[in-house]
Amino acid sequence: MRAARRRSFLTQSAALAGACWLHSPVLAADRVRKKILRTEFNSAEVGFDLPQVSDQTSVTMASNIFEPPLTYDYLARPVVLKPLTAAGLPEVSADHKHFIFTIRPGIFFSDDPAFKGKRRELVAEDYVFSIKRFYDPRIKTEHLYQFETAKVLGLSELRNEALKSKKAFNYDQPVAGLRALDRYRFEVRLAEPDPRFVHLFASANFASAVAREVVEAYGDDIGAHPVGTGPFRLKSWRRSSLIVLERNPNFREQMFESVGAPAGQAQAEQVGRYLAGKKLPLLDEVHISIITESQPRWLAFAGGDLDLVEMPVAVARLAMPNGRLAPNLKKQGVQAYASHGADIAFSYFNLEDPQVGGYTPEKVALRRAIVLAYDNAEETRLVLQGQALPAQSMLPPLIYGHEPDLRSEAGMTEPVRAQALLDLYGYDKRDAEGYRLHPDGSPLTLRRAGRETTRERQLHELWKKRMDAVGLRMEFETATFGELIKKALAGQLMIWGYTWDLGSPDGDFLLGMGYGPNAGQSNDARFQLPAFDRLYERQRLLPDGPERLALMHQATRLMLAYLPYHPHNYPVRVDMCSAAVRGFLRHPFTRDRWRFVDIVDS
Template identity: 45%
Template sequence: MSRRALSPSQRVRRRMLAALGLMTGGATIAAAAARAATGVPGAAGAASEAGGAASAPAGAAQKVLRLALRSSETSLDPARIVDLYSRSVTNHIFEALYGYDHLARPPRIRPLAAEGMPEHNAEFTVFTVRLKPGQFYAPDPAFKGRKRPLRAADFVFAFKRFVDPENKSPLFGSVLDIGFVGLAGLRDEALKTKKPFDYDKPIEGLQAPDDHTLRFVLDKPSPRFLQDLCNCDLFGGVAREVVEFYGDKIGEHPVGTGPYRVVQWRRSSFIALERNPNYRERYYDAEPAADDAEGQAMLARFKGRRLPMIDRVELSVIEEGQPRWLSFLNTQVDALATSANEMPIDFVNVAMPGGKLAPNLAKRGIQGIRSLNADCGLSFFNMEDPVVGGYTPEKVALRRAIGLGIDVEREIRLARRGQAIPAQSQVLPHTSGYDAAFKSENGDYDPARARALLDTYGYLDRNGDGWRELPDGRPLELEVATQPEQINRQFDELWKKNINALGIRVRFKTAKWPEQLKAARAGKLQLWMLGSSADRLDGQSSLARLYGPQSGGQNLARFKHARFDEIFDRMKVLPDGPEREALFLEAKKIGVAFMPYKVHVHRFSTDLLHPWVVGYRRPVYNWEWWHLVDIDESKRPKA
């Protein structure tokens, strides 16, 4: 049919699909994906070469889950990512030794690739883990037609990759901080000699005595070491021959032992996953609390089902809130759920006014779930920046004044649509160390006190133009990094209003989120607002943003404070208890006093799912759930 022959309603629909990114050269994403799945190149790009078919049983239609990522991935190489958008994908491609029971509340750790819980010595410095038999990588050309088993050495190799200087991993500091004996020495040797990292050199801290046994030796007691082995998105097994086969393109060819594999990828636009035909025999099981009616009902419905229950997951990058919301309403996206593809905040009060699902959505059978997340929204100050960085009294006063000048309650009411609570520190809800009763200056809005601080420390309007200068008389202007999406413009307006009210000029540096993250890691941003989510039970992981040795990685602010680092190191070796809680409190107070971060809020999430998505429970940590839900095709509208 020619464009001229289309009816007005058809033209409107076609324009809407194009705006949503759901048309590719005149074809819907579903059609383009179907062409890719059958090996027929289309405008969306050909499917990755991946071996045999990975689809539903013969004669059965594929079950497809369609989601919308709210920002593009940066890479799919676990050693080179830190953003939750990429990690939400790798979570389902790789499989760690351990993970969290998806129905247990509070969360409980259980084996994944491991045969059982680890053995350890009394000092918590030596851990032995045995692998389940019968685990294989997804088919890939790197294996030259062979079915490649998972081996213990693959985990040793995966951990080493994080500290190889060539990989420039943003998490190398976090991995070194685990304390594997000899691992830091391997990195130092590569840096000193300028030679390639020696993966073949054995170290005491990471051993694979045989194909099914791992032995970890730590340089200090680590009572919570098990939590370091729970991240499928980062710490799954990696086959060395895959990395060597793809070289510097490894970020485009993730190959793991998890439930899914990538079959199609159009960077920053579309990713399709299909079930890994070599995935181990894994069956739905969980341990919800006895009084957890919802969890018990899910267990009764799905217990014993082979995982994954869904054959294919399609991810479209839709950054703007309105197109993402429309794509859900028009059933082109099946769920807006978890932080990576959550409900656009602009439409939260349309979907769930007063926290209750809107009648028109309830009539359609849509599920609405509201939760307080283990996360925060925060702004970091680059401590090496000549304007906002530094540890002298006037620099600390400037950051604290800016923090006091930010009207968080207004931010929650207007930009966040009421979907948050003010934060008092970096430690996140649902993690150890979080205290709902803790109160600090971080949670205060006091512009009068902010202006008094600025006056006291020499940030004055010397020339009478209405704007303050630095104590040495030079102009004072903040450069705030931001993104081009509509929701960011709302936050920018609030920033400008708050900071201008203190007599400080503001300009904005706009770029896409992955570009800003790259610049932040390199120390090239002065100030940026972003979010942070917990990936484990222990709240110390959120304090890593203040830990000196992780500057440029988790510590985007590049904060360095000897007493804080001493506290952080001491906390790692202590068991949970009153002494460790006292150190949590002192660490939080140091963070508030020096203000390398202004922690704005802890956020609520609103998850919406169409009635054909069944079995969803929002993860507390990480973002693994695609393989744990089912699609009831009888409830999905027919095309």
């Protein structure tokens, strides 16, 4: 009976997908004439100006248009840094405070009217300008802390000068910590050692180059005019609907190179054999549809209207019964690739919120009770269809600092203990409807934010059931992802949950989400604890090793004790490719995977 239902569903999928309106109709003749990859994202883009975006859709689009100096080898595991626009790896001083990057000559931006008909070469000054943009008070960014925490000499002072004088940020003012040495070399100087600072320059989010002429030409509309040196450029854009990237005709000659895949990783070995000796990129265009709901996404893929989709968890039991590709999909040549270990799904509590915030014992007890009352295992089983691993802390398996043997309250479900905590710390009074009140007798209402999707509705139903079981009233508010980000940065949400898709193999970023000075940026919880801050600052200065790990583990335990964040799970992502797709591999830390993907006549 189960097999019959599955076959019926997949047959219906193909028929319905063919009947429904598609974001990106591609005629068969076009598929022969051009190599076009059709894929999707489940949330709308915010824009393409990297300092001002953090959502996965926007960052992925921009990462295929803009380029940082460094990247990670596509196949190597553990990950290996390698040059991208740089001529080689940077020169690094013994004290990890001085870095010199040399940019390869002959790299050009894609054409744009801002260049007045001339080819525009990438130069060192472009990286200097691009980093300075994070310090410009006029640019609303949540990423400034990436450089401020590293203490780049002189840039914070330059920003403060602009804030005090209320004048425009002076991009031409020299600073000791960031300057171009000549046309192709720039240096960065830090006030304190940072042994992992170079990884920042492998992240398209933080270290990609943009041309000053383009920024000045488009002003506040720069987010709609991405002009980079990457393999693709923006061809067309229907907001929240369809984004089309096309091959950048100015892209340099880049041949695929890799140190090779680890033995026994069949997908990576296969990809390495296919890409060997090929010139990148292989695609002519990438069409990205924004399809927020799971069912339409799956229907489009099953009906042949998408080539690449991250499998919606709602169809996991139909598409991957018992963890194996369904026979009818296998017969169609569909390829399924599972990966996990670098992402973390979590909720945060706004510690400045009068309902759930604060550091007194009763407020900590309230957050502990919420965590103990919720059921991460039920979320994984019912909402995620088993497509996740249990989380015990905010540091996932592929991240330096992860503790595989750690067991914490974050991974427990103990509603009886949750009720005992609430009673013990004064939340034993009830209102007329039976919901708990604050110890002072005032009303207690939890508010959780989310998007208006089927999956979020399922999560909210689970949260409501679990909180009702311990007598906590919970209400919900919904908005788009972009609106929620703005509210989070302004401290206007009480509780919200999402997934961080990490861009670096180190746990510093995730611990930085609890660092006090990062409040209003990556620290959505607005956690302010001097003891934690001291641990965080000390571990940043140390090279990897036992001493640093011990400090990271102490910091992790403080986060688990005060619970500004509630770790839920480490997502398992299953990417499904049509029979025509070649070269696809989900790298845990890079987002420019389309430069390696090919479409063949299947």
